[in-house]
Amino acid sequence: MTLTLTNIAKTFPGGTKALLPTDLEISKGEIVSLLGPSGCGKSTLLRIIAGLETPDAGAKIVFDGEDVTHQSVETRKIGMVFQSYALFPNMSVRGNIGYGLKMQRLPRAEIDSRVNEVIALCRLDAYADRSITALSGGQRQRVALARAMAPRPRVLLLDEPLSALDAALRGQLRDELALLLRQFGITAIFVTHDQDEAMAIADRVAVMSQGEVAQIGTPEVLYRNPATGFVARFVGDAMPLEGRIEADRLHLRGGVLALPKPADGSEVLVRAEDIRIDPEGPVSARVETVTFLGTHYRIALGGLAEGPLFALHTGLSAPKPGEDVRLSIASEALLILPRGLAA
Numbered sequence: 001m002t003l004t005l006t007n008i009a010k011t012f013p014g015g016t017k018a019l020l021p022t023d024l025e026i027s028k029g030e031i032v033s034l035l036g037p038s039g040c041g042k043s044t045l046l047r048i049i050a051g052l053e054t055p056d057a058g059a060k061i062v063f064d065g066e067d068v069t070h071q072s073v074e075t076r077k078i079g080m081v082f083q084s085y086a087l088f089p090n091m092s093v094r095g096n097i098g099y100g101l102k103m104q105r106l107p108r109a110e111i112d113s114r115v116n117e118v119i120a121l122c123r124l125d126a127y128a129d130r131s132i133t134a135l136s137g138g139q140r141q142r143v144a145l146a147r148a149m150a151p152r153p154r155v156l157l158l159d160e161p162l163s164a165l166d167a168a169l170r171g172q173l174r175d176e177l178a179l180l181l182r183q184f185g186i187t188a189i190f191v192t193h194d195q196d197e198a199m200a201i202a203d204r205v206a207v208m209s210q211g212e213v214a215q216i217g218t219p220e221v222l223y224r225n226p227a228t229g230f231v232a233r234f235v236g237d238a239m240p241l242e243g244r245i246e247a248d249r250l251h252l253r254g255g256v257l258a259l260p261k262p263a264d265g266s267e268v269l270v271r272a273e274d275i276r277i278d279p280e281g282p283v284s285a286r287v288e289t290v291t292f293l294g295t296h297y298r299i300a301l302g303g304l305a306e307g308p309l310f311a312l313h314t315g316l317s318a319p320k321p322g323e324d325v326r327l328s329i330a331s332e333a334l335l336i337l338p339r340g341l342a343a
């Protein structure tokens with residue numbers, strides 16, 4: 001299903017502008033993530049698509065050429081998965097998945113066949129007759145997904161579906177969810193505030209800030225070509241380099257860096273993986289802390305900015321806290337961007 005959103009805005013009573021006029025086009029089978037900090041309006045946008053919230057006048061929501069702007073939640077034929085799962089604890093897995101189909105009064109045989117189909121797809125065969133209370137968080141999440149998919153929705157909406165899980169399980173389920181959504185081939189919109197999750201699951205990510213889509217693109221485009229300092233910070237944790245810009249030179253406390261182009265009035269940012277500890281480097285800094293993380297060391301460098309700047313360092317050894325080191329940053333790795341509106 002293709003989803004076309006035009007001029008979607010939301011002003012809550014009292015005047016809070018949760019969402020400024022937004023346009024978005026999502027292709028058939030595409031998975032789009034709405035990514036942004038708390039309060040940026042992502043849930044509001046999702047709830048408007050679902051029909052749980054009414055947009056301001058002038059909005060248009062079209063599902064495959066059909067205007068659904070004024071349709072109720074039920075007639076939109078969407079599937080939803082929430083953080084809390086909202087499963088019925090006293091029912092079995094099978095009972096939960098079939099519940100919506102029963103409400104639709106589908107014939108028994110049809111219900112059974114659809115329930116079996118999603119149980120197999122979500123690899124829940126071994127748990128089908130268990131009660132929900134006898135499942136792990138990850139298994140419950142798969143049941144919630146299976147239940148949302150059983151009525152064959154036109155679009156699947158997911159609101160922070162992994163946020164109730166612990167960190168290790170989240171990582172595993174993130175990849176699993178990405179795979180399942182693609183197997184379903186369904187158009188899906190996924191709300192999260194976690195950049196790794198958005199990048200792992202979505203074909204395109206819409207980065208939101210203060211009620212607006214700051215940038216939409218593939219994870220690679222957002223990472224390599226962020227449009228603003230805000231997007232660069234949010235996707236890939238770019239850090240601002242505080243210094244004085246004079247044409248194509250950035251004067252830092254510890255030295256001068258060459259910029260790829262004149263940057264007066266812009267913001268210069270860098271990512272931890274692009275800072276090299278290099279005895280020949282043009283900038284000096286002091287090592288504050290060193291954290292060994294297995295694949296690399298994470299080094300906090302002081303004396304460059306107000307707060308520390310982090311560098312990822314690979315190799316068999318690392319400098320020690322208190323040592324003075326020299327750094328280099330390839331000029332093409334520096335991000336020169338308009339100052340982010342929501343820094």
Ligand SMILES: Nc1ncnc2c1ncn2[C@@H]1O[C@H](COP(=O)(O)OP(=O)(O)OP(=O)(O)O)[C@@H](O)[C@H]1O
Nearest residue numbers: 012016018036037038039040041042043044045193
């Ligand atoms: N029912 C409401 N009445 C008034 N203001 C609301 C209502 N719901 C949300 N808001 C406000 O609208 C803005 C956007 O909220 P929304 O829930 O869409 O943000 P979000 O990006 O999903 O945040 P979170 O990640 O914290 O859920 C916030 O400032 C919020 O306080």
